[in-house]
Amino acid sequence: MSLIKFFVLAQLKVEQFIKETEGASGIEYAIIAAMVAVIIIGFSSSIQNGISAIFTKIQAALPAASS
Template identity: 55%
Template sequence: MLLDTVLKVYVPTEAFCVYQAKQLIKRTEGASGIEYAIIAGMCAVVIAAFMTPIADVIQTTFTKINTGLGGKAPTP
């Protein structure tokens, strides 16, 4: 009984996955997805490259503002 239930679920699921895989191979719209992935990767590299310098500038700016307002500079 359990085997019949598993087979009733497994066989249609496997057929669906095979069908979807074949459709994925036939699609030509996937090139746009790859282009978006490349752009997102490039943006991630740029953000990672500039994160530390930008963070340092922002920290320095807020420290100057805090000191100018009479506060004491935060300790790192």
């Protein structure tokens, strides 16, 4: 195989690879899912603290309501 044939074949394979988009949507969904997971992990402590504060207020209000 000559060098020119090898170069043309490699160029065609690269162009074919660039045109393929079948796996692109799956990769995009994986990236979005990873970003959502990072956001949830980032806000989990503040969400947990907020929920804990709400239940603390409810717990403090319950004995006062029963007396």
